[in-house]
Amino acid sequence: MTNSSCESSTWLTPVRLRDLRASDRPELERILRATAAFPDHEVAVALELIDHALAAARGAARRADDYCFAVAEHDGGSDVPGRVVGYACWGRNPMSDGVFDLYWIAVDPAAQGGGAGRVLMAEAESKARAAGGRMVLVETGGQPSFAPTRRFYERIGYVEVARLPDFFRVGDDKVIYGRRFDGATLAQAAATFAAAAH
């Protein structure tokens, strides 16, 4: 089922978005591994979230809006089945009153740079807003190998709000990026907080 369609002549990869299907699992695993961004244990967690969402859709697991998915497929026209190019997974942070976490985003290396990541993030934000969300947070790595990913988040309006030194391993920080929906940047909010504390 198609849940929205996003297309622009400026994007190299016209994509449409739809819900997760059971048949997506092998291709999403292939994409996760092909990005080379995720070690095996992280791919396993990503697949667990996919399995949980598929089970919830079958009524075989707790119905969760805790793991929401959008799958991007190449838009070759309404009658043409699309090739899956990536997906995003997000959910409400149960410890907050309106913060959503982006748990996963991955785009096939063959389609990276074509706008699919931006479209997937826009979908996650739109759904989070519609569900009463006020902020999206994203965790990523601080290593040089994740510099392109950090640039991606910065390009689409996210700012670094926190850094946990040596989180993943010594010398490998966790970096948290965020975006508020009220227009205030998290950088402004952090500056206001710092000023108030002095």
Ligand SMILES: CC(C)(COP(=O)(O)OP(=O)(O)OC[C@H]1O[C@@H](n2cnc3c(N)ncnc32)[C@H](O)[C@@H]1OP(=O)(O)O)[C@@H](O)C(=O)NCCC(=O)NCCS
């Ligand atoms: C990060 C990722 C999801 C981005 O998806 P994408 O489809 O390549 O990104 P888009 O084409 O939508 O790019 C959106 C913006 O980010 C910028 N951007 C994307 N990748 C970039 C890179 N490697 N370096 C610099 N900027 C980049 C684009 O230039 C674009 O900005 P613009 O429209 O102003 O020119 C994708 O590269 C990916 O799957 N990476 C590996 C997995 C990963 O790191 N996931 C996140 C884990 S936290």
